[in-house]
Amino acid sequence: MKQVVRKLFFDYEKEEAWLNDMSARGLALTDLSWGRYVFEDAEPGEYLYRIELLEGPVKDPAVRKYIEFVEGTGIEAVATYMRWAYFRKKAADGPFDMFSDIGSRLKHYRRISRMWFAFTIIELVAGFLNVGIGVASWVVRGEPSGNLVIGIAPIALGILFLQLGARVQRKINGLVREQRIRE
Numbered sequence: 616m617k618q619v620v621r622k623l624f625f626d627y628e629k630e631e632a633w634l635n636d637m638s639a640r641g642l643a644l645t646d647l648s649w650g651r652y653v654f655e656d657a658e659p660g661e662y663l664y665r666i667e668l669l670e671g672p673v674k675d676p677a678v679r680k681y682i683e684f685v686e687g688t689g690i691e692a693v694a695t696y697m698r699w700a701y702f703r704k705k706a707a708d709g710p711f712d713m714f715s716d717i718g719s720r721l722k723h724y725r726r727i728s729r730m731w732f733a734f735t736i737i738e739l740v741a742g743f744l745n746v747g748i749g750v751a752s753w754v755v756r757g758e759p760s761g762n763l764v765i766g767i768a769p770i771a772l773g774i775l776f777l778q779l780g781a782r783v784q785r786k787i788n789g790l791v792r793e794q795r796i797r798e
Contacts, residue, residue: 617653618654619651619652620652620654622650622652631665634701637652638703641656641661642656643656644662644703645694646693647694647696647701663705663711664693664701664703665690666700667699667700667713668699668727668730669682669700670698670726672697672698682695690704690711691704717797718794721787721790721794724783724786724787725787727783728784731776731777731779731783732777734776734780735773738773739770742771742773743766745765745769746762746767746770747766748760748762748766749763749765750763
């Protein structure tokens with residue numbers, strides 16, 4: 616039986632943990648789109664899930680080749696959304712990780728960090744431009760413009776994205792320290 620769950624995540628590790636928890640409850644992910652997850656009944660704990668931010672769009676031949684390589688190792692690509700890939704493997708085959716070493720994990724976290732900081736810049740620029748237009752309108756016409764209020768939402772989103780990017784950056788810093796210790 617299919618079950619649709621609507622839920623939003625901003626932290627892929629929490630999303631991954633949730634997918635594994637759903638698997639433990641006997642629900643296997645079969646499809647997804649933004650905030651919409653489709654599950655089918657399965658044996659409880661049948662699958663383990665991992666999520667990865669790919670290096671490029673799924674249609675990129677190099678990315679397709681990478682997904683095919685991963686699938687050749689017995690890991691199934693369940694779904695992709697934008698540049699995110701959702702992989703699973705039978706739990707009976709043992710645990711798996713998408714990253715074999717600190718270097719590959721660092722590359723992944725750096726991709727995520729760049730994404731969050733790009734979103735931060737876009738939102739903050741849009742927000743401050745709207746606030747600037749609103750203030751200028753207020754000064755020139757003597758009444759506030761809707762831009763003043765509209766600018767607050769992108770600024771708030773920009774601050775959220777900045778915090779998410781900073782959280783990933785702390786993980787990067789920790790991995791860099793660990794890498795230096797191991798060298």
